[in-house]
Amino acid sequence: MTVPVNKTAGLREVDAPHSLVAHFGPDRPLAMDAGAELSPLRIAYQTYGVLNADKSNAILVCHALTGDQHVANEHPVTGKPGWWQTMVGPGRPIDTDRYFVISSNVVGGCMGTTGPASLNPSTGRPYGLELPMVTIRDMVRAQAMLIDHLGIETLFCVAGGSMGGMQVLQWAATYPERVFAAMPIATAAKHSSQNIAFHEVGRQAVMADPDWRKGRYLEEGQIPTKGLAVARMAAHITYLSDEALQNKFGRKLQDRTAPTFSFDAEFQIENYLRYQGMSFVDRFDANSYLYMTRACDYFDLAADYGGSLALAFKGAKTRFCVVSFNSDWLYPTSASRAIVHALNAGGASVSFVDIETDRGHDAFLLNVPDFIATSRGFLDAAARARGLPPARTR
Amino acid sequence: MSDATLVNAPSPTPPAPPRVDLLLVADMVKPNSRVLDVGCGDGALLRLLAEEKGVDARGIELSQRGVNDCVAKGLSVIQGDADTDLAGYPDGAFDYVILSQTLQATRQPKQVLEHMLRIGQHAIVSFPNFGHWRIRAQIAVGGHMPRTRNLPSLWYETPNIHFCTIQDFIALAKTLDARIERGVALDRFGKPLAYSAPWIWNFFGEQGVFRLARKRR
Numbered sequence: 001m002t003v004p005v006n007k008t009a010g011l012r013e014v015d016a017p018h019s020l021v022a023h024f025g026p027d028r029p030l031a032m033d034a035g036a037e038l039s040p041l042r043i044a045y046q047t048y049g050v051l052n053a054d055k056s057n058a059i060l061v062c063h064a065l066t067g068d069q070h071v072a073n074e075h076p077v078t079g080k081p082g083w084w085q086t087m088v089g090p091g092r093p094i095d096t097d098r099y100f101v102i103s104s105n106v107v108g109g110c111m112g113t114t115g116p117a118s119l120n121p122s123t124g125r126p127y128g129l130e131l132p133m134v135t136i137r138d139m140v141r142a143q144a145m146l147i148d149h150l151g152i153e154t155l156f157c158v159a160g161g162s163m164g165g166m167q168v169l170q171w172a173a174t175y176p177e178r179v180f181a182a183m184p185i186a187t188a189a190k191h192s193s194q195n196i197a198f199h200e201v202g203r204q205a206v207m208a209d210p211d212w213r214k215g216r217y218l219e220e221g222q223i224p225t226k227g228l229a230v231a232r233m234a235a236h237i238t239y240l241s242d243e244a245l246q247n248k249f250g251r252k253l254q255d256r257t258a259p260t261f262s263f264d265a266e267f268q269i270e271n272y273l274r275y276q277g278m279s280f281v282d283r284f285d286a287n288s289y290l291y292m293t294r295a296c297d298y299f300d301l302a303a304d305y306g307g308s309l310a311l312a313f314k315g316a317k318t319r320f321c322v323v324s325f326n327s328d329w330l331y332p333t334s335a336s337r338a339i340v341h342a343l344n345a346g347g348a349s350v351s352f353v354d355i356e357t358d359r360g361h362d363a364f365l366l367n368v369p370d371f372i373a374t375s376r377g378f379l380d381a382a383a384r385a386r387g388l389p390p391a392r393t394r
Numbered sequence: 395m396s397d398a399t400l401v402n403a404p405s406p407t408p409p410a411p412p413r414v415d416l417l418l419v420a421d422m423v424k425p426n427s428r429v430l431d432v433g434c435g436d437g438a439l440l441r442l443l444a445e446e447k448g449v450d451a452r453g454i455e456l457s458q459r460g461v462n463d464c465v466a467k468g469l470s471v472i473q474g475d476a477d478t479d480l481a482g483y484p485d486g487a488f489d490y491v492i493l494s495q496t497l498q499a500t501r502q503p504k505q506v507l508e509h510m511l512r513i514g515q516h517a518i519v520s521f522p523n524f525g526h527w528r529i530r531a532q533i534a535v536g537g538h539m540p541r542t543r544n545l546p547s548l549w550y551e552t553p554n555i556h557f558c559t560i561q562d563f564i565a566l567a568k569t570l571d572a573r574i575e576r577g578v579a580l581d582r583f584g585k586p587l588a589y590s591a592p593w594i595w596n597f598f599g600e601q602g603v604f605r606l607a608r609k610r611r
């Protein structure tokens with residue numbers, strides 16, 4: 001299937017995002033782990049709520065692999081509600097009546113921050129694979145540039161799930177004095193072999209699509225939709241638990257009462273995955289997907305501290321609330337426990353809950369009452385400790 | 395109460411025993427110290443210590459409900475248990491490690507106590523005394539597993555798998571080369587016994603509260 005580049009609404013956000021944009025010129029390049037400097041740099045971001053006079057109520061929300069800055073507003077491409085409306089909004093745990101909430105598209109993304117679909121000013125064509133490899137720390141450095149740009153010294157909280165949780169951990173390790181509280185959710189301090197393996201399957205699916213054109217599909221008016229859709233289908237399985245899939249789909253057939261003995265989408269689960277794959281390609285750039293998955297694979301926080309995760313958090317004053325979900329097999333409870341043990345060993349203030357749910361990894365995006373209650377309790381207590389006024393009675 | 399009524403008695407989840415020992419435990423903790431409360435429940439003791447004594451209070455709690463209650467109070471509490479989660483703490487990380495009414499429910503009481511003495515300068519342990527005369531009498535005369543107001547569970551549903559007497563506990567402390575700094579036995583109403591001799595504790599104390607320290611070498 002061929003989709004002319006300028007017809008996909010998703011990719012229009014690359015150059016003209018429905019967001020605020022911070023521009024960083026040649027005087028302020030992003031120094032990247034891969035050794036390169038990225039300049040100019042654009043960061044697309046959303047804010048919600050009001051920054052208080054002493055700038056002490058800012059919460060940075062970090063998004064996951066295929067998330068973006070549209071945390072709590074209608075998505076400009078899909079028209080769907082923001083991806084974290086269960087957590088962010090008036091009266092929600094991340095209460096936009098109390099806090100100033102910032103969320104930016106990560107470096108390497110495709111929703112307005114500089115990424116592989118952005119124009120490379122030195123060649124006049126999209127970066128494609130010419131964009132230096134992006135790491136979680138690069139994403140966090142760029143976010144710190146944005147926070148500086150907004151004139152905020154210390155964030156009241158940095159919160160995020162999955163790849164967003166990795167950014168939270170990186171923030172706490174790199175800028176401990178700038179993070180009052182941290183909520184790493186459904187995440188890990190390093191990518192496991194299994195995590196890398198699943199990502200590699202996704203990347204190979206994209207690169208095996210003839211329309212990928214060695215990453216230069218945008219100039220050639222192509223989109224590797226089939227490869228990207230397969231990558232999304234494989235990844236989507238890892239976001240759900242076996243139990244949840246069984247409860248929702250079981251072996252139910254799709255629009256038929258008996259098997260047709262064909263390779264149609266016979267089963268409902270097949271139909272569901274195909275839909276997830278096809279709707280994803282409408283809003284996401286294939287090269288961005290390669291970069292995002294790679295950034296996660298390279299993530300190993302302890303490696304930067306001589307192999308000791310405890311050293312990464314030594315002497316941290318940040319208050320941590322680590323959350324895992326017991327049916328999450330992508331970033332399992334044991335990965336969160338490893339973070340907790342390191343924080344304890346480093347003497348940090350840490351709370352930890354393993355939420356019981358059958359929703360799998362995706363639980364952090366869903367209305368799971370125990371998770372919402374924990375988050376609210378943690379943030380309310382942290383706000384008291386920070387001297388922020390209590391919530392308005394609603 | 396006859397054996398028949400005991401067996402047939404409806405057995406809803408027994409109410410948590412009253413934590414009569416909290417104030418006494420708090421009294422054994424110096425102000426502004428670092429405390430880890432293992433099995434901290436809803437955080438009542440930690441909050442007391444944080445608010446009254448300026449203690450840096452941390453906890454471990456098994457139940458989701460308990461952890462959420464603690465987190466909402468601003469306490470730093472992790473979900474876990476004494477048997478598996480003490481190993482992750484470094485030596486000497488705390489001034490006091492507290493274990494209230496939980497020792498008898500652990501799988502490895504000796505290892506738990508060893509970890510407590512490794513992690514903390516002091517270990518504070520409170521536990522039900524299985525040497526109390528009322529308990530002895532229920533076995534000796536009644537011929538059945540004891541149940542008291544503080545230990546209401548039936549034998550087949552009790553979480554308490556490693557009961558000990560105060561005498562046993564003192565012997566274990568000796569085995570671990572720990573020094574008993576303070577010891578108190580409480581009566582059934584949670585009041586300290588007037589006389590403090592180990593044999594009196596062992597016979598008349600419903601609970602023992604002990605503060606141990608690693609022996610100085």
